[in-house]
Amino acid sequence: MRKNNLCADIGYMSINHVGENLCGDHVEVVETDENTTVIVLADGLGSGVKASILSTLTSKIISTMIAAGLKLEEAVETIAATLPVCKDRGVAYSTFTIIRITGNERAEIIQYDNPKSILLRNGENYELPVTVSEIGGKKIIRSEVALKENDLFIAMSDGVEHAGVGIKYNFGWKRDDIIDFMQTFYHIGFTAKTLTKILLDEVNRLYDGKPGDDATVCTVRIRSRVPVNLLFGPPSVREDGRKMMSLFFSKEGKHIVCGGTTSTIAADYLGKTLRPNLDFFDPEIPPTAEIEGVDLVTEGVITINRVLEYARNYLADNSSYEEWSSKKDGASRISRMLFEEATDINFFVGRAVNPAHQNPNLPINFNIKMTLVDELSKCLVKMGKKIKVSYF
Amino acid sequence: MKITICIGSSCHLKGSRQVVEGLQNLVAKHNLKDVVELEGTFCMGKCQTGVNVTVDGEFYSVTPDGVETFFETTVLPRIK
Numbered sequence: 001m002r003k004n005n006l007c008a009d010i011g012y013m014s015i016n017h018v019g020e021n022l023c024g025d026h027v028e029v030v031e032t033d034e035n036t037t038v039i040v041l042a043d044g045l046g047s048g049v050k051a052s053i054l055s056t057l058t059s060k061i062i063s064t065m066i067a068a069g070l071k072l073e074e075a076v077e078t079i080a081a082t083l084p085v086c087k088d089r090g091v092a093y094s095t096f097t098i099i100r101i102t103g104n105e106r107a108e109i110i111q112y113d114n115p116k117s118i119l120l121r122n123g124e125n126y127e128l129p130v131t132v133s134e135i136g137g138k139k140i141i142r143s144e145v146a147l148k149e150n151d152l153f154i155a156m157s158d159g160v161e162h163a164g165v166g167i168k169y170n171f172g173w174k175r176d177d178i179i180d181f182m183q184t185f186y187h188i189g190f191t192a193k194t195l196t197k198i199l200l201d202e203v204n205r206l207y208d209g210k211p212g213d214d215a216t217v218c219t220v221r222i223r224s225r226v227p228v229n230l231l232f233g234p235p236s237v238r239e240d241g242r243k244m245m246s247l248f249f250s251k252e253g254k255h256i257v258c259g260g261t262t263s264t265i266a267a268d269y270l271g272k273t274l275r276p277n278l279d280f281f282d283p284e285i286p287p288t289a290e291i292e293g294v295d296l297v298t299e300g301v302i303t304i305n306r307v308l309e310y311a312r313n314y315l316a317d318n319s320s321y322e323e324w325s326s327k328k329d330g331a332s333r334i335s336r337m338l339f340e341e342a343t344d345i346n347f348f349v350g351r352a353v354n355p356a357h358q359n360p361n362l363p364i365n366f367n368i369k370m371t372l373v374d375e376l377s378k379c380l381v382k383m384g385k386k387i388k389v390s391y392f
Numbered sequence: 393m394k395i396t397i398c399i400g401s402s403c404h405l406k407g408s409r410q411v412v413e414g415l416q417n418l419v420a421k422h423n424l425k426d427v428v429e430l431e432g433t434f435c436m437g438k439c440q441t442g443v444n445v446t447v448d449g450e451f452y453s454v455t456p457d458g459v460e461t462f463f464e465t466t467v468l469p470r471i472k
Contacts, residue, residue: 260400260434276399276432278412286404287432299434301401 005224006104006149007343008037010384011192012218013200013317017047017159018210024051025157025216028059030067035103038066041218042096043114043157051214058083058094072100073135076110080138097155099220107153107220109143115161118154118179119145123186125179151222152186154178154199159215164206173206191340192219193383194325197318227253228342230334232300233350233369234261235392244392245269248348249293254341256334257291259300262350267291282306282329296337298330304372306331307338311379314339338380345380347389349373393428393470396446400435403442407456411443414459418467427471 012027024044031037042058044051058079065075076098083094095113102108109117109128119126128143162172173181178199185198196217203215229251235244245266249255257266267274274297276289285306286299310331313320324335338345351370377387395415399408412430419428436444441453447466454462 263434274434276434278397278399278416278430278432280409280412283409286399286401286408289432289434299399299401299404302404 004104006147006222007225008101008104008384009192009221009223009343010037010039010218011194011196011221012039012041012216013193013196014157014214014216015159015200015204015211017212017214018207020048020214022049022052023216024048024055024214025159026052026055026059027216027218028063030063032067032069037101038063039099039101039155039218039220040096041098041114041155041157041216042094043159043214043216044094047214054094058096062096062098066100072098072108072110076112076140077135080112080135080140083138095158097218099153099155099218101147101220104222105147107145107147107151109145109153109155111141112138115156115158116141116175117143117156118175118182120152120154120179120182120186121148122150123183125183147222149222149224152182152195153220154182154195155218155220156199157214157216159211159213160199160203160217162213163203163211163215165212189340192221193314193318194321194340195219195221197321223343225343226341227251227344227346228256228337229253229346229348230256230258230338231262231266231348231350232258232304232373233354234259234265234352236351236353237392238352240392241265242269244348244350247390251346253344253346254295254337255293256296256298256337257294258298258304258334259350261352261354262300263289263291263294263297266294266297270294279328281327282331285329285331288330288333296330296333298334301369301372303330303334304376305368307334308372308376308379310335311339311376311383315379315382338385339383342385344386345388347373347377347387348392349389350392393467394431394448395428395467396431396433398434398436398442398444399432400439402435402439403444406442408443410456411445411454411459414456415463418460418463422468424471428467 014023014025016023024047026042028040040059040062042055044054062075097114098110100108131142165172196219199217231248257263270293272292277287289297310324324332445452445454
């Protein structure tokens, strides 16, 4: 049983030290059970291969130990005791930030030498209460806080604070500057991934596009759960249509219907008229339609295929964001509903074979439809969504 | 007069956008916006012959290249 209706939207990204192919920072996210999520952001000393190995090692050890049920203290102790201190520089090889979210009610933040994580609450900076302890000769900072809806945590590696050293600022931009900058975007409702990209783009700009250090941002947005339901394709047995429709429309949350025949069945079931539009907002995506009682009606395979492309891009560098975040075509609208609004997505997939689509001259067929659903589900899981697929 | 154009997956791939835009332009050019109503529809079940278009319920198959001919030979005579 979930105790509240909150969930954590987690997004992270890195930019590499100029000229390096590997990032010396590493982020690891582990869901230990239904109730607990552990995020580790580790920053290996220096940059390149050595730093990358060290930060990967650190984040993997911590997350694996915690996932195996060991206490956070023990994991930190192990790491603090294991990480060697560099002979020349007198500092440990990898610094880290751990955020553990329990039951979507509490967050525990444990930090070793990374810039202090930021918490924005109601749009304002909220200074986390800290206790300092020494484990294995290393100064560990620890905070605990009860979560509230719309809390925004920002964890980062020092490459973020150092942005602009000697270029735009003398000593990099300060924590307060970062807070100021992120406050601007707090109320808009961007996803964690988008907020992360906004901050990193600014960091990259301050570095003049040539980062002097690896920079990593991980944002965690506490939000309420929002279910979205998507119907795609008519059922393989025609008689199952009403059953499929009644299950679909009884679900809480928004409803998206994809596919021509599918939307005809949905309109019949609801006793409403199906009204296709003729506006081509994107030349490649067929127009949407309207049915009273349905939040969005679109064409099927071509539209979903584009949504999948956007999903893959979102998980990579999110460079198509400007396209799908504002456009009015069916694919962009589905993308916004699935990537930004939804936390829980229920797919209702019909397995009927559309005879018209089996023409070898057309680039669409039954297999493609099933593959689309599989691939899109995988992408959405990677975005942190809870997915349920039912076949009819 | 009502012209309905299929915008389903199959017809879309065969160029229903060009057909829609072609008809919209021709209707505007001939000042027929008050006479001709353009409308979209999802699959008409005749995907093999797409792009499927109906004029007051009567079926026609129109290709993107043949929009102008279709308009001149089928639509205009029906109006006059």
